[in-house]
Amino acid sequence: MKIAVTGATGVQGGAVARLLAEHGHDVRRVTRNPTRPGDVRGDFDEPASLAEAFSGVDGVFLMTPLSGPAEPAQGIAAVEAARHVPHVVFTSATNADRGTGIPHFDTKAEIERYLAAHHPHWTVLGPAAFMGAEGDVALPIPPALKLHVVAPEDIAAMAVLAFEQPERFRNRRIDIAGDLLTGPEMAAVRGTAFVEVPMSQAEVYSRDLAAMFRYLTEVGLDLDIAALRAEFPEVGWHTYAEWFRGRALPKRT
Numbered sequence: 001m002k003i004a005v006t007g008a009t010g011v012q013g014g015a016v017a018r019l020l021a022e023h024g025h026d027v028r029r030v031t032r033n034p035t036r037p038g039d040v041r042g043d044f045d046e047p048a049s050l051a052e053a054f055s056g057v058d059g060v061f062l063m064t065p066l067s068g069p070a071e072p073a074q075g076i077a078a079v080e081a082a083r084h085v086p087h088v089v090f091t092s093a094t095n096a097d098r099g100t101g102i103p104h105f106d107t108k109a110e111i112e113r114y115l116a117a118h119h120p121h122w123t124v125l126g127p128a129a130f131m132g133a134e135g136d137v138a139l140p141i142p143p144a145l146k147l148h149v150v151a152p153e154d155i156a157a158m159a160v161l162a163f164e165q166p167e168r169f170r171n172r173r174i175d176i177a178g179d180l181l182t183g184p185e186m187a188a189v190r191g192t193a194f195v196e197v198p199m200s201q202a203e204v205y206s207r208d209l210a211a212m213f214r215y216l217t218e219v220g221l222d223l224d225i226a227a228l229r230a231e232f233p234e235v236g237w238h239t240y241a242e243w244f245r246g247r248a249l250p251k252r253t
C-alpha cells in the first residue's frame with residue numbers, strides 16, 4: 001500500500017513510517033522540510049501542499065501538531081485534503097471525545113467530529129501519554145496517582161494494523177495505552193527521581209498541560225488496558241518496564 005504519513009519527522013509519525021516500511025509498504029513521509037528520498041513537502045498551514053502530498057495514496061496517517069487554537073483548522077484542512085483517500089487514521093488523545101475541557105484535547109475532538117462527518121472511512125486512535133526515557137519524572141500529579149502510558153511503537157503497530165485490516169478498524173475510535181503506573185514507579189524503572197511539580201508552577205509553564213494533569217488527577221482516564229490487549233494481541237503491547245529496557249536508541253529520522 002502507498003501511505004502518506006504526516007508528522008513523519010516526529011515521535012508518532014516517525015514510528016509509523018518506520019513500521020510501514022518494515023512491512024514493505026510504500027511510505028510518503030510528509031514534512032515541511034524534505035531532506036531524503038521518500039520525503040514529500042506538506043505544511044498544515046498550506047492545504048494545497050497537503051492535497052498534493054496525499055494524491056494517489058491508499059491511506060493517510062494524520063497527526064496534528066500542538067498548535068493551540070490553530071489545531072482544528074489545520075486538522076480539518078488535512079481531512080479535506082484527504083477526502084479522496086480510501087482510509088484516514090487520525091491520532092488524537094485518550095478520551096479527547098469526552099468534553100474534557102483540556103484545550104489540546106478539545107481541539108482534537110473537533111477534528112475527530114469533522115473526520116467522522118466528512119470521510120467515509122476513518123479510524124481514530126486515542127493514545128495516552130507517550131512513554132519517555134529522559135530525565136527525572138517531574139509531573140504535577142500526586143505520587144499515588146496511576147497514569148496511562150503508551151509506547152510510540154505500539155501506536156505505530158495499531159496504525160499499521162488499521163491500514164492492513166481496514167474493515168476491522170472501519171469508523172472506529174480506539175483509546176490506546178500499554179501500561180498504568182505511578183510517577184514513582186516510572187522513576188524506579190528509569191533509575192531516576194519522581195518530582196511532584198507544584199500545580200502553580202505547571203500553570204506558568206503551560207495552562208493547557210496543567211489542565212490535562214488536573215483532569216488526570218480529578219477525573220482520570222477511562223481506558224481498559226486488559227480489553228485492549230485481548231482485542232489486539234498482535235500489537236505486542238509494552239509495559240513501561242518492557243519498553244524502557246528494550247527501547248532502541250533514538251531513531252527520529
Ligand SMILES: NC(=O)c1ccc[n+]([C@@H]2O[C@H](COP(=O)([O-])OP(=O)(O)OC[C@H]3O[C@@H](n4cnc5c(N)ncnc54)[C@H](OP(=O)(O)O)[C@@H]3O)[C@@H](O)[C@H]2O)c1
Pocket residue numbers: 006007008009010011012013030031032033042043044045063064065066092093094104127128129130
Ligand atoms: N506527547 C504525548 O504524551 C502525547 C500524547 C497523546 C497525544 N499527543 C499529541 O501528539 C501530537 C504530537 O505528536 P508527536 O509528539 O509525534 O510530534 P512531535 O514529535 O512533536 O513532532 C511534531 C511533528 O509535527 C510536524 N509539524 C509541525 N508543524 C507542522 C506543519 N505546520 N505542517 C506540517 N507538519 C508539521 C513536524 O514536522 P516537520 O517539522 O518535519 O514539518 C513533526 O514531524 C500533538 O498533537 C500532541 O497533543 C501527545
